[in-house]
Amino acid sequence: MIAEIIDNCTIYIYDKTQFNWYQIRNSGQIFRDPLCEITEEPNKIIIKATGNRDSKWLWNFFDLDTDYNKIKSELAKFPSLTEPINHGAGIRILRQPLTETIISFIISANNNIKRFTKTIAQLDFDNLGKYSESDFSAMGCGYRAPYLVKAIKQLAEIDEKELSKLPNTDLQKQLQKISGVGPKVASCIMLFADPFHRLDVAPVDTWIARALPHLPQNHKYSGIAQQYLFYYLQHLKKGLGKI
DNA sequence: GGCCAGGCGCGGA
DNA sequence: TCCGCGCATGGC
Numbered sequence: 001m002i003a004e005i006i007d008n009c010t011i012y013i014y015d016k017t018q019f020n021w022y023q024i025r026n027s028g029q030i031f032r033d034p035l036c037e038i039t040e041e042p043n044k045i046i047i048k049a050t051g052n053r054d055s056k057w058l059w060n061f062f063d064l065d066t067d068y069n070k071i072k073s074e075l076a077k078f079p080s081l082t083e084p085i086n087h088g089a090g091i092r093i094l095r096q097p098l099t100e101t102i103i104s105f106i107i108s109a110n111n112n113i114k115r116f117t118k119t120i121a122q123l124d125f126d127n128l129g130k131y132s133e134s135d136f137s138a139m140g141c142g143y144r145a146p147y148l149v150k151a152i153k154q155l156a157e158i159d160e161k162e163l164s165k166l167p168n169t170d171l172q173k174q175l176q177k178i179s180g181v182g183p184k185v186a187s188c189i190m191l192f193a194d195p196f197h198r199l200d201v202a203p204v205d206t207w208i209a210r211a212l213p214h215l216p217q218n219h220k221y222s223g224i225a226q227q228y229l230f231y232y233l234q235h236l237k238k239g240l241g242k243i
Numbered sequence: 244g245g246c247c248a249g250g251c252g253c254g255g256a
Numbered sequence: 257t258c259c260g261c262g263c264a265t266g267g268c
Binding site: 028105106108109110111112113114115116143144147179180181182183184185188203204205206207208230234 | 247248249250251252
């Protein structure tokens, strides 16, 4: 058993080899802490819901039905991935709320991680409609401010269920209609947002572009492979020459 | 102080 | 459809 729901606000994770919050948090898929507390004991990790989240919500958020050890052993068949997988063995792909994912990754474009993490920390994702262009500018969104205002209006018209039925190419095309969303940000939304969770989609940014020969193409877990590579490159920057 | 950042929108060919 | 360019602004 990977994990278990104990009560309405408590989850125990027994398999510590496939859950590491530090690694998940620093693998470039989420830029703020979720509404829960994570503590570690010798034989388990305890997740306590806070705010208005409950166990069921967090179970889905952390995708605890998926066995990442199976995925890792499959991807480890690619020699250039074994080191990145070992380095980030506790990484999982989260199922994040759609709006938050879209807005966060629009802000991430042509920006540096430290800077846009600070911007995202200031946002109230439950009331995005209240922000004007100058509000976004004041929070450091720069020239993306008008894109964000327009995107938030467009999001009101989006039908998650209809979009989630689309195959990858059509879905990407639809997502790119949102202001500030191009091919790369659309890929991130497809991989990281809850209604999609397209684990075969690998966002190609400036980092992954340089490591592209090491990324399995058209694999059902290309997106997860990308995640191990990204984390590896971020934290062992000299590693690019080794793999 | 100059270059860069998990790219994208836009105008011109 | 495909290029080239400009872009706010902090981090380093």
